[in-house]
Amino acid sequence: MTNNLFFSLFLLLASTLSSPSLARVPFHTNAPSEDFKNISYATRARHLLEDNESQAQKIVDFARGYMTNDDLETAVKEFGQRCSNISRIYSIGKSVNGVPLWVIEISDKPGEEEAEPAFKYIGNVHGDEPVGRELLLFLANWLCDNHLKDPLATLIVENVHLHILPSMNPDGFSLRRRRNANNIDLNRNFPDQFFPVNDDEDSRQPETRAIMNWLRDIRFTASATLHGGALVANYPWDGTEDKKTNYYGSPDDDTFRFMASIYSHSHYNMSSSKEFPGGITNGAAWYPIYGGMQDWNYIHAGCFELTLEVSDDKWPNAAELPVIWRYNKMSLLNLVASLVKTGVHGRIYSSGDGRPLPGFITVSGINYTVRAGTVFADYHRILAPGDKYRVVATMPGYKSKNTTIWLDDGPMTLDFVLDPEVSVKGSVLQNVYDCNCNSKCRQEFVQFLWGAHLELYFGFILILGLLCILFQRRVKAKSSRAKRTVVV
Known part of the structure; x- marks a missing residue:
């Protein structure tokens, strides 16, 4: 009788703890609970780099409550139907095992090219870090539900093209391990700036190639990947030339610190980290990696990318996901919104015919070039404010x-309005007076230009010069106002 009573109480207790409607313990980012300490990782030791198969076996049960790959595909497609007015669903490729890499685009004009910045979020780069895939579905649904109610949601939907890839490594998720189906760490599979690794495109993983082709198709201004196992916003560079653990800043170090701080200070408690001042870190100062996606984005795709560690536990109990979402919600939103709430934006035109010019934008003292778009010649240059x-x-x-x-x-x-380059012996007169006339006709035309009308031309040029000066002064005066639009 006693044994039966004990067994009944045990079953009751087990069913209560496993109920998805009850939170196990309030989520505390700086102190992983005792129940999950076997799958949490000391940040300095960086056991994230290891793929412990015995631990992978232990976390099988923790997958309960998380979306399977089939569940995720269903959720993405259902979102596309429910929010079809502000979204489109597409795939950028397939994993090793043939699982589609689904993307949600959120915009007031999804699928159309506009003179607006594009931002991407990527989750589940590592298969055993599934929190990101769940948070990104929370984010998409929140924007769908609030884009006509919340000013921040409206700002994002109407001014940014947001692309969300919930899972880059669906095979690793199914296998409950860090690497993909070919046992490759996808965040070490990109071409590296310091060492000749992954230079052979055919040898890269299909997931990696899908990301690289994606960035060839879409000109992303900024992006972030969601990871787990720590609580910090990481920024480039991720590696060093000598492979030593030292701070190694990129040309846009101030800007990346600014972006990382936006995420950290919008988070519930990331900025209060005792290990990482301000809740941010330079990647190489934390631990160097090579072949990472973050540095490749910045160097080869013109995309400012952060690596976000959003949960101390790599695979927390699914009951904690709503709390983790609340802790990260404003960070995820504010990072996207920063593309239009800060920085320098504009277009490049030709003074000759007013057509857009797909030119280049540089900033003195920063060895980095931003390319304008080919259709609208729009550029979006992220810069740290206050300078x-x-x-x-x-x-x-x-x-x-x-x-x-x-x-x-x-x-x-x-x-910017750029003037064509014309040499002294160029074809200005030939362009103005382009006909099949003989040399005598051309000579008469030149004499006409430099005859009695010369004084009128000089006067006209002088008046135009004065008008330009007045116009520039007026523009500079207006530049201090709220809109702050300048034409150069």
């Missing part, structure tokens, strides 16, 4: 132009 910058626009065949701006906490619109 003075000299912005330069260039285009082959045109004279470069530059201007100095002071960037405060708001965005600035800075358009």
Whole structure:
């Protein structure tokens, strides 16, 4: 009788603890619970780099409550139907085992190219870090439910093209391990800037190639990947030339620190980290990696990417996911919104016919180039606020132009109008007077230009010069106002 009573009480207790409707313990990011300490990782030791098969076996039970790959595909497609007015669903490829890599695009004009920045979130890069795939579905659904109610949601939907890839490594998720089906760490599978690894495109994993082709198709301004096992916002560089663990900043180090701080300080408690000041870290100062996706994005795709560690536990109990979402919600939203709430944005035009020029934007003192779009010639340059910058626009065949701006906490619109390069012996007269006339006809035309009308031409040019000066002064005066639109 006693044994039966004990067994009944044990079953009751087990069913209560496993109920998805009850939170096990309030989620505490700085102190992983005793129940899950076997799958949490000391941040300095970075056991994240290891793939312990015995631990993978232990976390099988913790997958309860998480979406399977089939569940995820169903959720993505159902989202596309429910929110079809502001979204489209597409695949960028397949995993080793043939699982589609589904993407949700959220915008007021999904699938259309606009003069707007694009942002991407990627989750589940490592198969045993599934929190990101769940958070990104929370994010997509929140934007769908609130884009006509919440100002921040409206701002994102109407001014940004947000692309969400919930799972980059669905095979690793199914296998409950870090690496993909070919046992390759996908965050070590990209070409590296310091060492000749992964240079053979045919030898890269299909998931890696899918990401690289994706960035060839879409010009992303910024992005972030969601990981687990720590609580910190990580920024480039991720490696060092000598393979030593030292701070190694990129040309845009100030800007990356600014972006990482947006995420950290919007989080419930990331910025209060005792290990990482401000809740952010340079990747190489934490632990160097090579072949990482973060550095490749910045170098080869013009995309400013962060690596976000969003949960101390790599695979927490599914009952904690709503709490983790609440802790990360404003961080995820504010990082995307920062693309339009800060930085320098504009377009490049030709002074000759007003057509858009797919030129280049550089900032003096920062060895990095941002390319304008091919259709609208729009550019979006993320910069840390509170500083003075000299912005330069260039285009082959045109004279470069530059201007100095002071960037405060708001965005600035800075358009450039470039003049074609023309040599002294160029074809200006031939373009103006392009006919099949003989040499005598051309000579008469030149004499007409430099005859009695010369004084009128000089006067006209002088008036135009004065008008340009007045116009530039007026523009500079307006640049300090709220909209702060400047034409150079």
